[in-house]
Amino acid sequence: MKRIITMLFALLISIGLLAGCGTENASKGATQEVHTITDIGGTQVQLPTHVERIADLWPANNQVMLMLGGADKLVATTQYVQTLPWFSHIYPNIKNIAAPDRFGFDLQLEELQKVSPQVIIVNSKKQAEQVRQGGFTAVHMEFTDYKGLRNVVSMTADILGGNAVEIAKSYNAYLDKNIALAEEKTKGLTDAERPRVMHIATGENLLKVDGTKTIIDEWIHYAGGINAIEQKGRGLTLTMEEIIKANPDIIIVGDVNSKAAIEKIMNDPQWSGIKAVQMGRVYSNPVGTFKWDRYSAESALQILWAGQIIQPQLFGDINLVKETQDFYKHFMHYELSTTEAERIIAGEGPQ
Structure with a gap:
């Protein structure tokens, strides 16, 4: 009887050890399936290693998603992105993705729950x-300068994983x-x-202009x-008298409605x-899959x-049409025709 009890006790210990090992291995497996990133607000966010369903509610970053090969993982975008002519021309599926916002001003959490x-x-x-209060995992991103742009590209690549990491490195090297x-x-x-x-x-x-301490x-x-506006900040609203006093040598107008504004x-x-x-x-500022002048991966071309606009004698040797075509082929996975590249540079939409 003692021998039987001893054998049963040994068996129970063995089962316990195996169960413990199984739990430890499961724990290690779970650890391997997630990773942590620190967002721009300093919050540590735990994400699955393989993220397949992303809602990108920052309009500008949808372009970064496209560049990094992650557009097919989008389950939600913004209404503004869906109005960008070149974005939908290059990636038509953007119009089929849920857009649970009212042009960025009001998030519809119940619509996000559906996707x-x-x-x-x-x-x-x-x-x-x-x-986060709605029970979702959020990553806060934004930038106001080229250093921040590099960081956002790298952070987005970290979310996507895979080839996105190498594309991000290549893009940041091109920007530099x-x-x-x-x-x-x-x-x-x-x-x-x-x-x-x-x-x-x-x-x-x-009257809405961009001052110092900005990517512009x-x-x-x-x-x-030299920036003719000496005040700090983006999207500053000046009076006409202040603009007359600034008396710029060159005026550049951004966004898709620049032609009418210039007239x-x-x-x-x-x-x-x-x-x-x-x-x-x-001049009209170029507009591609996003505006070249701000919050845009295409700001690498903006420089x-x-x-060529500000110092044409110094930058005249650059073939900007070819540079734009090469950029789109390498980073936007799309081969622009010469006409298409010219229209983007001129701030015009696709024909």
């Missing part, structure tokens, strides 16, 4: 809190190359040789100019005394385009 995202990308602390090229071309310029440039954010409001201010400097500027007596208007140096 069951594993992670939701947002670009404000308020949205991140709203999404263009910045270095521009700095080399403009390093000998004095302040007197740098034109004063004013960037109007959108043709819907000609950075590319103006890289391209050989208004050139024919409005209030603008007639400004140097840029008198010299005919008022070269702005160089």
Whole structure:
């Protein structure tokens, strides 16, 4: 009897040890299936290693998703992204994806529940809190300069995993190359040789401009100019008197409605005394899958385009049409025709 009891006890211990090992291995397996990233707000977010369902509610970052090969993982986007002509031209399926927002101002959490995202990308602390309170996993991303752009590209790649990580590295290297090229071309310029440039954010409001400490201010400097707006911040609303006082040598108008805005500027007596208007140096900013001038992966091309506008004698050797075609082929997985590249650079939509 003692022998039988001893054998049973040994058997129970063995079963317990095996169960323990199984639990430990299961725990290790579970650990291997998730990873943690730190978002822009400093929150540590635990994500599955293989994320397959993503809601990207930051309009600009949908372009980064497309670039990194993750667009097919989108289960939710924004209504604004669906209005971008070149985005839907290159990736038509964007219009078939749920858009649970009212142009970015009001998230519809019940609509998000229907598509069951594993992670939701947002670009404000308020949205991140709203999404997390709704029981979702949120990653907060945003940037205001080129350093932040690199970080966002890398963070998005970390969410996607796989080939996205190498694409992100390649993109960041390309961005660094263009910045270095521009700095080399403009390093000998004095302040007197740098034109004063004013960037109007959108043709819907000609008094809304971009100041210093912004990515706009950075590319103006890289391209050989000086920001005519000396106030700090993006999307500043000035008076007409303040714009007249700034008296820019060059005006660049962003967004998809720039053509009508330029026509208004050139024919409005209030603008007639400004140097840029008198010299005919008022330009539409290029718009591709997203606006080149802000929050855009295509801002790597913006540096070269702005160089040709601001310092044409220094950047005249760059074939921007070919550069745009190469960029789209390598990063947007799409072969632009010459005409298509020209239309993007001119700020025009697809035909």
